[in-house]
Each structure stands twice: as C-alpha cells, then as structure tokens.
Amino acid sequence: xxxxxxxxxxxxxxxxxxxxxxxxxxxxxxxxxxxxxxxxxxxxxxxxxxxxxxxxxxxxxxxxxxxxxxxxxxxxxxxxxxxxxxxxxxxxxxxxxxxxxxxxxxxxxxxxxxxxxxxxxxxxxxxxxxxxxxxxxxxxxxxxxxxxxxxxxxxxxxxxxxxxxxxxxxxxxxxxxxxxxxxxxxxxxxxxxxxxxxxxxxxxxxxxxxxxxxxxxxxxxxxxxxxxxxxxxxxxxxxxxxxxxxxxxxxxxxxxxxxxxxxxxxxxxxxxxxxxxxxxxxxxxxxxxxx
Numbered sequence: 487x488x489x490x491x492x493x494x495x496x497x498x499x500x501x502x503x504x505x506x507x508x509x510x511x512x513x514x515x516x517x518x519x520x521x522x523x524x525x526x527x528x529x530x531x532x533x534x535x536x537x538x539x540x541x542x543x544x545x546x547x548x549x550x551x552x553x554x555x556x557x558x559x560x561x562x563x564x565x566x567x568x569x570x571x572x573x574x575x576x577x578x579x580x581x582x583x584x585x586x587x588x589x590x591x592x593x594x595x596x597x598x599x600x601x602x603x604x605x606x607x608x609x610x611x612x613x614x615x616x617x618x619x620x621x622x623x624x625x626x627x628x629x630x631x632x633x634x635x636x637x638x639x640x641x642x643x644x645x646x647x648x649x650x651x652x653x654x655x656x657x658x659x660x661x662x663x664x665x666x667x668x669x670x671x672x673x674x675x676x677x678x679x680x681x682x683x684x685x686x687x688x689x690x691x692x693x694x695x696x697x698x699x700x701x702x703x704x705x706x707x708x709x710x711x712x713x714x715x716x717x718x719x720x721x722x723x724x725x726x727x728x729x730x731x732x733x734x735x736x737x738x739x740x741x742x743x744x745x746x747x748x749x750x751x752x753x754x755x756x757x758x759x760x761x762x763x764x765x766x767x768x769x770x771x772x773x774x775x776x777x
Contacts, residue, residue, distance in 0.1 A: 569585070587722045631643055636662070643665060653729075745768070748764045
C-alpha cells in the first residue's frame with residue numbers, strides 16, 4: 487500500500503489587486519495584499535474636499551459632492567453641474583446635476599437685436615449687454631456727444647466705447663442714467679432694467695467669479711498666480727464682460743478690460759441724477775454695488 491503523503495498544500499491568493507475584488511464582489515471591496523483575500527473597504531473614498539479641488543482637476547462647472555457611506559464615513563467625488571434639459575439652448579450632455587441655468591427664450595429688442603435669457607435662481611437675465619438705439623416706442627436714443635456735451639446732458643443718450651463700433655459688437659452700448667430712467671423704456675418688451683433689490687438677490691446667489699466670462703480674452707489677466715482667485719467660472723452662462731464706462735464727470739472712457747458696470751433702476755435719493763449700479767472687476771471675486 488502507498489503511504490499517505492503528508493505536507494503543506496499549495497494555496498493561491500484570492501486576489502492580487504483591488505480590481506480582482508471589484509470584479510468578484512463589487513465596488514465596495516479591496517484586496518488585502520498581506521493575506522491575499524478580498525475585504526470590505528471601510529475607509530473613506532474622497533476624490534475632493536472642496537469645489538476648488540474639482541475645478542483644478544476637471545475644469546469650471548465641477549463641484550464637490552459629499553455623502554455618508556455605509557460605514558459612517560464620508561465619501562466624495564466631483565460632479566459636473568450644468569443644464570440637463572435636452573430641449574434647452576445651453577444643454578450640456580455631460581452634466582449630471584441641473585444647476586438651474588437652462589434657458590429656452592431668445593428675446594428681441596425694437597432694433598431686431600437678439601439676446602439669450604439665462605436663469606439664475608428664480609430670476610431670468612439677459613446674457614448679452616444691451617445695444618439698442620431706440621426706446622421701446624420707437625423714439626431714437628441720441629448719441630455722438632462730445633465729452634463736454636456728455637457731462638452736461640439731462641436727457642437720455644448712449645455712447646460707443648472710444649467711438650469704435652466694433653466695441654459695441656462685443657460689449658454693447660454705454661447708456662447714461664437718463665436713458666435708463668426714461669419712461670419710454672430702454673429694455674425689450676416684457677423686460678425691465680433690474681432694481682437694486684433684484685441685483686442684490688443676484689449677488690446673494692452668484693459671486694463675481696460665477697458671473698464672469700471664463701479666461702482672459704476680454705478680462706485683463708492679473709497673472710497666472712492669481713487665476714485661481716479672479717478667473718471667471720461662468721457657471722450660469724451669464725458671461726459677464728468688462729465693457730468699461732463713460733464718465734459722468736469728465737465724459738472720458740475708461741476701464742475696458744477691468745470693469746463691467748451694470749445700472750440698476752433704483753435712484754439714490756441723496757444724489758441728483760445718480761443711481762445704484764453693480765460691478766464685476768478683473769481683480770475681485772465678488773459682484774458688488776457702487777454709486
């Protein structure tokens with residue numbers, strides 16, 4: 487008779503990598519390389535710890551989402567926010583979560599210029615700056631004034647930055663307060679110049695970074711070391727631009743590339759011919775109010 491053989495039996499490990507365990511049991515398993523078998527992953531899985539991590543990893547529009555895992559810990563990953571409505575003008579097929587920016591409407595002013603509407607919170611805003619040359623009733627808005635004439639006006643008017651019409655193609659026209667306040671209405675049918683309260687609501691929802699155009703094609707570049715602080719994210723499709731201004735005290739043009747100023751329809755009672763306005767700035771991350 488043959489003797490029973492005695493000795494160690496050769497064993498093969500269940501796994502040599504986490505991928506083996508995921509294939510065998512699912513995403514919650516990892517490989518214990520010391521013992522060679524699969525175990526539940528009890529650790530937190532964090533792709534990110536802040537929204538800025540996601541922007542740095544993937545680009546604008548990504549935010550860090552957190553949730554409690556099955557073991558009482560916290561997991562996170564980067565998620566792209568955007569318009570998830572396939573019927574919307576700004577539909578983003580890569581977006582996972584709707585950020586409320588979807589828009590469907592295209593509005594037209596009395597001159598036939600078209601503007602897109604973007605939704606931010608419960609409000610709708612025109613994406614492009616106004617470039618109308620007539621009030622809503624068809625009356626012309628005067629233009630072509632010298633610096634001295636501009637500062638002495640007491641009626642509505644508009645100007646083209648540096649009298650260069652190509653600037654209007656990008657930034658729209660510059661209007662004085664009298665045009666904004668005129669009862670003939672400067673805004674397209676069904677729309678109005680926002681009040682100070684409405685702009686305050688916008689500022690409470692969206693920062694200057696969230697409203698500004700991405701990159702430095704139009705905004706002055708503050709230097710690469712400051713991009714993380716000041717570069718626009720254009721999260722809502724507002725695409726705020728730095729159209730500059732025309733001074734009410736000198737009539738001169740200035741600040742194109744540095745500032746985007748937006749009239750409110752709210753006069754300030756402490757000054758004559760003055761109103762509240764809001765501004766985006768090249769070297770600032772907020773959207774704030776001026777006078």
